[in-house]
Amino acid sequence: MDTGAPKFRRRKADRPAEIVQAALKVFAEKGFAAAKLDDIAREAGVSKGAIYLYFETKEDIFRAVVGQAIAPNIGMVKAMAAAHPGPLADLLRSVTSHVAGVVSQTPLGGVLKMVVGEARNFPEIARVWHDELVSQALGAMTAAISAAQARGEVKPGDPRVYALQLISPMLVAVLWKETFVPIGAEPFDLAAVMRQHVDTLLCGMLTEGART
Amino acid sequence: MDTGAPKFRRRKADRPAEIVQAALKVFAEKGFAAAKLDDIAREAGVSKGAIYLYFETKEDIFRAVVGQAIAPNIGMVKAMAAAHPGPLADLLRSVTSHVAGVVSQTPLGGVLKMVVGEARNFPEIARVWHDELVSQALGAMTAAISAAQARGEVKPGDPRVYALQLISPMLVAVLWKETFVPIGAEPFDLAAVMRQHVDTLLCGMLTEGART
DNA sequence: AGCTAATAAATGACTGGTCAGTTATTTGAG
DNA sequence: CTCAAATAACTGACCAGTCATTTATTAGCT
Numbered sequence: 109m110d111t112g113a114p115k116f117r118r119r120k121a122d123r124p125a126e127i128v129q130a131a132l133k134v135f136a137e138k139g140f141a142a143a144k145l146d147d148i149a150r151e152a153g154v155s156k157g158a159i160y161l162y163f164e165t166k167e168d169i170f171r172a173v174v175g176q177a178i179a180p181n182i183g184m185v186k187a188m189a190a191a192h193p194g195p196l197a198d199l200l201r202s203v204t205s206h207v208a209g210v211v212s213q214t215p216l217g218g219v220l221k222m223v224v225g226e227a228r229n230f231p232e233i234a235r236v237w238h239d240e241l242v243s244q245a246l247g248a249m250t251a252a253i254s255a256a257q258a259r260g261e262v263k264p265g266d267p268r269v270y271a272l273q274l275i276s277p278m279l280v281a282v283l284w285k286e287t288f289v290p291i292g293a294e295p296f297d298l299a300a301v302m303r304q305h306v307d308t309l310l311c312g313m314l315t316e317g318a319r320t
Numbered sequence: 321m322d323t324g325a326p327k328f329r330r331r332k333a334d335r336p337a338e339i340v341q342a343a344l345k346v347f348a349e350k351g352f353a354a355a356k357l358d359d360i361a362r363e364a365g366v367s368k369g370a371i372y373l374y375f376e377t378k379e380d381i382f383r384a385v386v387g388q389a390i391a392p393n394i395g396m397v398k399a400m401a402a403a404h405p406g407p408l409a410d411l412l413r414s415v416t417s418h419v420a421g422v423v424s425q426t427p428l429g430g431v432l433k434m435v436v437g438e439a440r441n442f443p444e445i446a447r448v449w450h451d452e453l454v455s456q457a458l459g460a461m462t463a464a465i466s467a468a469q470a471r472g473e474v475k476p477g478d479p480r481v482y483a484l485q486l487i488s489p490m491l492v493a494v495l496w497k498e499t500f501v502p503i504g505a506e507p508f509d510l511a512a513v514m515r516q517h518v519d520t521l522l523c524g525m526l527t528e529g530a531r532t
Numbered sequence: 533a534g535c536t537a538a539t540a541a542a543t544g545a546c547t548g549g550t551c552a553g554t555t556a557t558t559t560g561a562g
Numbered sequence: 563c564t565c566a567a568a569t570a571a572c573t574g575a576c577c578a579g580t581c582a583t584t585t586a587t588t589a590g591c592t
Contacts, residue, residue: 137440138440138441139351139352139353139437139438139440139441140351140353140354141351141352141353141354142352142353142441221436221437223499224433224436224437224495224498224499225351225433225436225437225438226351226437227498227499227500227502227503228349228350228351228502229350229351229354231502231503234499234500234502234503235503235504238500238503238505242500243505263520265516265520266512266516268506269489269508269512269513269516269517270516270520272489272492272493272508272513273489273513273516273517273520273521275492276488276489276491276492277481277484277485277488279488279492280484280487280488280491280492281484283436283491286436286439287435287436287439287446288439288446288450288454290439290440290443290446291439291443291446291447291450292447293450293455294480296480296481296484300478300481301481301484301485304477304478304481304482304485305481305485307524308475308477308482308485308521308524308525309485309520309521309524310524311523311524312519312520312521312522312523312524312525313520313524
């Protein structure tokens with residue numbers, strides 16, 4: 109009867125993950141400084157003291173939250189970087205739709221907001237986020253675009269800026285959701301935005317040798 | 321000898337503005353919760369007590385900071401909304417270059433970051449920012465694009481999404497500057513980004529009846 | 533199985549420091 | 563001299579982090 113009556117809680121293995129998840133929720137809502145450890149504890153169904161069995165300080169929890177959000181996405185970036193040899197249009201369509209899916213089904217948006225908001229207070233966290241995620245992803249896209257340019261597929265122009273142009277609407281849509289939708293503003297449909305955006309932008313980026 | 325030796329400070333008229341400016345700097349750096357009133361006071365060259373001669377609470381100062389950042393830009397939005405009757409391409413080029421200039425010469429970026437970070441804690445501020453600035457600007461652009469579509473100048477597609485696509489790279493570039501440039505990341509040249517972006521995107525948006 | 537240490541997990545009352553906001557006092561201008 | 567402007571020391575609340583105590587779990591023994 110292991111699944112019968114759990115009676116009282118007493119575990120260990122999954123506590124840290126539970127705490128991190130609770131912390132993510134509270135941090136994303138209040139920001140780092142305004143988040144109270146008691147809130148995190150309550151959200152995790154645990155006492156404040158218990159948190160200190162698994163984490164040294166509040167900053168530690170924050171680091172864990174950001175780290176946890178980064179980890180599973182590094183693989184994604186790597187896969188992206190494994191330069192798809194097909195035409196750029198196909199690559200971009202698949203990458204953006206994949207990323208849009210991930211972003212809308214994970215709390216990545218909330219973490220992004222936190223990183224932006226706390227970058228000045230936690231430079232190392234901003235650096236990790238940048239070096240391990242943002243820079244990698246941007247670099248991979250830049251490389252892919254650059255290669256396509258060499259192939260004569262893409263018009264002249266700064267490839268890094270092209271990459272920025274491509275991902276920006278997604279980021280803004282996510283921040284919009286985090287910032288203005290709770291206020292009652294009209295949301296954006298992430299997938300629809302990216303579909304229209306890639307179509308439009310590709311049309312402007314590609315040379316004559318391109319069609320879907 | 322009004323400009324000679326100010327000896328000791330004793331004014332009244334310009335204190336509030338000085339405090340708001342100092343507060344902007346500190347808030348943009350630390351975020352609302354982590355900003356100390358003593359820091360703001362020191363930055364303004366004033367004692368903490370003096371701040372309370374002009375503002376009721378810390379939140380009041382925050383409201384003033386955001387409000388001050390919004391105020392001068394409402395005119396800009398209005399002018400933009402006064403639908404330029406020429407071809408859309410011209411309108412977008414002039415608007416984006418103008419906005420890019422304003423954004424890079426004012427602390428609007430820092431305020432944007434604050435609004436995003438504190439929206440959950442200060443919904444009314446998010447609402448003001450949205451209703452008076454973001455929504456107006458987005459609405460004006462959407463209307464202009466919509467009109468251009470009716471004229472047969474722009475391909476089918478959601479005009480609100482087109483507007484989002486247009487402004488997103490600017491916003492992301494600004495947040496990039498606030499977030500990752502202090503870490504040592506390569507900055508983006510806002511003006512250059514917007515030039516390339518408008519060129520590319522217009523090429524994808526416009527129907528056959530368009531050229532610069 | 534029952535009973536009892538021994539141990540691990542968890543608690544919540546407590547502490548020390550920090551900081552928003554107050555106020556008694558001082559300073560400068562007219 | 564008078565009054566407004568400004569100060570700096572002060573207060574009270576709040577909260578991160580600690581620790582003595584309680585509660586569940588496991589192991590050992592019969």
